[in-house]
Amino acid sequence: MAEQIVAAPPVVSFDYELYEGDPDHLITVVATPNLARPWIDPASLKLKHRIGRGSFGDVWLATHHQSGDDFHQSLEVAVKMLPPIKEDQIEKILRKFEELFVEIKQFQSVCWLHGITIMSGKICIATKFYEGSLGDRMARLKGGKLSLPDVLRYGIELAKGIRELHSIGVLVLNLKPTNFLLNDHDQVILGDFGIPYLLLGTPLRDSDMAFRLGTPNYMAPEQWEPEVRGPITFETDTWGFGCSIVEMLTGAQPWFGKSVEEIYQCVVINQEKPQLPSGLPPAVQNVINGCFEYDLRNRPLPADILHAFESSKNAVCNDGEWIGLGSRILIDKSNSGGYSTWFLSKDHLQVADTVRSRKALNSCRPETMAVTEGTVVGLEKDTDRNGFVLVRIHEMHNPRSVNISSLERVTCGLAAGDWVRLMENSKKHSSVGILHSIQRDGRVAVGFLGLETLWKGHSSDLQMAEPYYVGQFVRLKEHVFTPRFDWPCKRGGAWATGRISQILPNGCLVVRFPGRFVFGDVSNSFLADPAEVESVSFDTCPGVVEKYQHIEDFHWAVRPLVITFSLFTALKLGLFVRKNVGATLKKGRRNPQVHVDGHARDGPTGGNSSAWLPSPVANILFGEGAPTTAAAR
Ligand SMILES: Nc1ncnc2c1ncn2[C@@H]1O[C@H](COP(=O)(O)OP(=O)(O)OP(=O)(O)O)[C@@H](O)[C@H]1O
Numbered sequence: 049m050a051e052q053i054v055a056a057p058p059v060v061s062f063d064y065e066l067y068e069g070d071p072d073h074l075i076t077v078v079a080t081p082n083l084a085r086p087w088i089d090p091a092s093l094k095l096k097h098r099i100g101r102g103s104f105g106d107v108w109l110a111t112h113h114q115s116g117d118d119f120h121q122s123l124e125v126a127v128k129m130l131p132p133i134k135e136d137q138i139e140k141i142l143r144k145f146e147e148l149f150v151e152i153k154q155f156q157s158v159c160w161l162h163g164i165t166i167m168s169g170k171i172c173i174a175t176k177f178y179e180g181s182l183g184d185r186m187a188r189l190k191g192g193k194l195s196l197p198d199v200l201r202y203g204i205e206l207a208k209g210i211r212e213l214h215s216i217g218v219l220v221l222n223l224k225p226t227n228f229l230l231n232d233h234d235q236v237i238l239g240d241f242g243i244p245y246l247l248l249g250t251p252l253r254d255s256d257m258a259f260r261l262g263t264p265n266y267m268a269p270e271q272w273e274p275e276v277r278g279p280i281t282f283e284t285d286t287w288g289f290g291c292s293i294v295e296m297l298t299g300a301q302p303w304f305g306k307s308v309e310e311i312y313q314c315v316v317i318n319q320e321k322p323q324l325p326s327g328l329p330p331a332v333q334n335v336i337n338g339c340f341e342y343d344l345r346n347r348p349l350p351a352d353i354l355h356a357f358e359s360s361k362n363a364v365c366n367d368g369e370w371i372g373l374g375s376r377i378l379i380d381k382s383n384s385g386g387y388s389t390w391f392l393s394k395d396h397l398q399v400a401d402t403v404r405s406r407k408a409l410n411s412c413r414p415e416t417m418a419v420t421e422g423t424v425v426g427l428e429k430d431t432d433r434n435g436f437v438l439v440r441i442h443e444m445h446n447p448r449s450v451n452i453s454s455l456e457r458v459t460c461g462l463a464a465g466d467w468v469r470l471m472e473n474s475k476k477h478s479s480v481g482i483l484h485s486i487q488r489d490g491r492v493a494v495g496f497l498g499l500e501t502l503w504k505g506h507s508s509d510l511q512m513a514e515p516y517y518v519g520q521f522v523r524l525k526e527h528v529f530t531p532r533f534d535w536p537c538k539r540g541g542a543w544a545t546g547r548i549s550q551i552l553p554n555g556c557l558v559v560r561f562p563g564r565f566v567f568g569d570v571s572n573s574f575l576a577d578p579a580e581v582e583s584v585s586f587d588t589c590p591g592v593v594e595k596y597q598h599i600e601d602f603h604w605a606v607r608p609l610v611i612t613f614s615l616f617t618a619l620k621l622g623l624f625v626r627k628n629v630g631a632t633l634k635k636g637r638r639n640p641q642v643h644v645d646g647h648a649r650d651g652p653t654g655g656n657s658s659a660w661l662p663s664p665v666a667n668i669l670f671g672e673g674a675p676t677t678a679a680a681r
Contacts, residue, residue, distance in 0.1 A: 086149040087142075088112065088163040088174055095127060095167075103263060104222065104243050105130045105170075112162060112174060125162050126178070128243070130171040137250045141171055144246055151216045157209030158238045159229060175239075182236055182296070183226035192299030199296045200332070202228070202236045203289075203357045209238040210289065211350040214282050218242040221280065223288030224266045225295055248500060264311045265303045266291040270344055270553070272316050274500035276575065278554050281484070281502060283344040289353065290339025294322045329360035338390050343409075344553055345484065346388035386410065392453045395464060395485070397424050397437055403455040409465065410518050410551045419450060421458070459486045460507040467555065467578070468494060469513040470503075477503070478532075480513045480579040481555045495554035497532070497577055514583070516557060520548050521601055522581040532577040536561055545584050545601040546574065557581065565604035 092113045100107040108127040115121070133141060145164050152161055160176035182202065186192050194202070206228060213220055221244040229239040244261045261280070262271050268287030270278045291302045302322040303311045314320040321340035324333060335356035338348045348356075386409030397403065401424045419439055425447050426438030437455065438447040456463040466483045473479050477498030484493045484502055492510060493502040516522070524535050524543040536544045546559035557576040566572045582588075589595045600606045 086146050086161070086163040088165040090165045090167050090172075093125075093127065093165060093167070093172070093174065099126070100226075102226070104128070104240075104247075109177060110174065123162070124177045125174045126176070128173045128175065129167070130173070130243070130247070132170060133247070134251050135169075138166065138171060141246060141250060145173070148216065148218060148241075148246075152213075152218075152241050155209065155212040157205055157236070158212055158241050161241070173243075178229035178231060178237065178239070180230055181226050181239060182228040182230060183224070185230065186225055186296065186299065189299075194296045196297070196328070197361075199293060200357050200361050202296065203293055204354060204361070205236045206238070206289065206292070207350045207353045207357065209236075210285055211354070213238070213242055214285070214350060219245045219280060219282065220285050220288065221245050221262045221271065222266070223285060223292050224263055225292055228292070262288065264308045265301050267311075267315065268344065269316045269319070269342055272312055275498055276556060277316065277552050278500055279495045279502045280500060281344055282349055283347040286339045286347045286349065286353070287344075289350075290336050291322055293336055293339075294324060297325050297328075329363050331356040332360045334389075338388055341388060341390075345394075346391045348390040349394070352390055352393065387453070395457055397427065397452060397455065397457060398488075399424055399427060401488075402458045403437075403439060403450075404458055404463070406454055406456040407465070410516075419448075419455065422448075422450075457486075459488055460490050461512070462486050462492070462507055462510065467513040467515045468492075468510040469579075470494075470496070471509055471511060474498075478555065478577045478579045480577075482551075482553060483510070484553070497552075497554045497556045499554070513578075516548060516551060516555075516578055516583075518548050518551060521545050521584040521598070522548060522557065522559060522576065523584050524576075524580055525582050528580045531580050533575040535574055535576065536564060545598065546576075547601070549573065561601075562603050563601040563606070 094111045094113070095108045096111065097109055098106050099109050106129045108129060110125050110127040112123045112125045113121070114123075130141075142164060149161060149163075152158055159178070162174035162176065165172050165174070186194060206223075210220055210223070218241065220238065220240060220242050222240045222242075223238075227238065227240040229237045231237050248261065261267070261274065266288045268280075268284045270280055271284055271287075274280045295301050303314060306314065319342050324336055328336070335348050335353050338346070338352075341347045387406070391409075402421065403419060403424055404421050405419045419441055422439035422441040424437050425440045428435040428437065428449075435452050436449045437452055439450045439455070440447045456465070462468065462483055464483055464485050468481060468483050470479045470481070474496075477496040479496075481494045481496035481503070484495055486492045486507060490507040491504070492507050493504055494510070496503050523545040524531055536546075538544045544561055544564060546561040546563075548557050549560045550558035552558065555578045557578055559574050559576050559581075561572050561574070564572055584598060584601070586595055586598060589598045
């Protein structure tokens with residue numbers, strides 16, 4: 049099959065045209081093959097030797113020979129040979145590459161692409177050969193780290209490269225110093241233009257590769273299992289950028305020395321973050337800390353990073369220490385409903401926008417909805433930061449000045465962060481998700497469990513869904529027999545009830561079961577599809593028994609406590625009854641007319657109390673020597 053594809057490659061056109069070469073060799077006017085076509089004849093590529101081996105394939109130094117009627121050219125290129133891909137997928141990758149090729153070639157901070165070919169059944173991507181990478185440079189330095197001015201300079205160039213790729217919808221997903229190449233002007237160039245993104249959704253032959261989408265030490269939490277903990281978005285690259293900056297500043301790779309499983313445990317399960325060194329300009333410290341937010345929506349975008357790095361560039365003196373005041377003040381998330389500065393600055397309000405008070409993120413905390421619905425009629429300066437807007441509220445004469453961070457834009461009845469349901473069910477992904485963005489023209493991006501990337505569509509495809517919040521009790525719906533994820537059962541076999549401990553950006557619920565007792569390291573946390581669960585509360589529990597059972601869901605200790613308490617109460621009751629019965633019996637002996645002869649007239653308050661109790665219970669309550677009817681006689 050691969051041979052068939054090789055035999056029928058995209059038509060190689062050698063039309064002549066003028067071009068301006070790669071950015072390092074500007075305005076070299078030559079006649080050259082048609083640059084809009086990425087296909088390279090494999091016979092024109094000669095591999096010389098391997099210069100590196102990465103998780104996404106080997107890199108070879110090669111010579112690319114090109115010739116036409118009146119030109120001949122031999123160029124040294126680097127060839128990235130991708131891991132084996134299932135044959136029926138190769139054409140798909142080639143097409144994807146062709147779509148990106150022309151656009152990527154216009155970028156200043158992304159490696160110069162020569163083209164693509166297939167050799168020995170493997171996809172090979174030829175790029176300009178650079179002298180080395182930032183990783184190589186760092187390895188040669190004492191301590192392996194760069195000075196702060198260099199980190200800021202390279203950081204700015206990198207953020208620009210990432211922003212360029214994002215502008216055409218490409219995620220890099222593999223940001224790390226060995227992928228940052230250096231050009232002749234000591235500028236950093238993105239060596240990986242998004243190969244993991246190119247391979248996204250492509251079944252690979254190597255099962256280990258299929259499970260990850262990047263280099264573990266630099267991978268964001270959602271990158272490990274994008275369908276489950278995703279989606280992967282532009283902010284996924286922000287995490288990788290933060291890891292690279294930490295490595296440049298400290299000389300130590302994040303999670304160095306840990307196995308892939310250990311890194312997964314640290315990043316995904318324990319939610320740990322790489323440690324930043326101290327003494328950084330506050331703006332840089334804020335933005336890099338923001339890169340390690342677990343919820344990707346709270347992370348900054350490359351534009352925010354550029355802003356912070358550029359504002360700090362001039363505040364750094366020669367010895368690498370920073371001078372002067374930092375720029376942006378970090379909003380304490382605890383005071384802003386769980387939203388970071390970066391989250392809040394992603395949507396800029398405009399005059400005529402409909403707004404309402406912002407609810408706390410993933411929380412049911414009752415908010416004072418100061419603005420249930422209003423219209424923005426005026427903006428203050430710096431509206432993307434921490435400014436104020438004038439809002440006209442229905443039935444209020446004068447517009448009110450409201451802090452921008454306490455408002456959310458409502459379009460077609462929806463605001464970013466709302467729970468939404470897709471009108472048409474899909475088998476592949478959950479029907480309930482979280483709205484990530486809504487444009488003023490109604491275009492939406494939604495995170496759905498089961499999808500690796502954001503679902504894009506129109507608000508008319510969605511309807512509001514019941515919101516979930518952290519702390520809420522949930523149980524699988526009755527009609528769900530085979531849930532998407534494992535879900536524990538109670539003793540009787542019914543689904544257990546758990547409590548939401550976290551909500552992932554795709555709506556996936558992390559549910560803990562405090563009512564279940566588990567030994568040792570056994571996890572008591574389960575994932576759940578929001579479309580498969582229903583809320584459980586005292587109000588929804590129909591009877592007393594159900595209400596009591598719901599109390600047991602709060603903590604596994606409730607049942608043993610209740611049993612102990614019941615036994616204790618029974619014991620106390622027994623002693624109380626025994627005392628009273630004893631007194632009555634004594635009275636009865638003194639008064640022989642009291643006739644103790646049978647069940648009908650005996651009762652708990654009269655005669656021989658133990659007579660109406662089964663003898664074992666009587667023994668427990670009154671002791672072995674308790675008087676039975678016969679003994680009494
Ligand atoms: N265009 C290039 N010019 C010069 N050197 C390159 C080029 N592309 C990659 N390299 C170097 O080749 C080596 C291997 O690169 P490669 O990207 O395969 O490995 P990696 O970065 O460790 O892994 P990954 O496959 O995850 O990207 C690196 O040291 C890198 O700097």
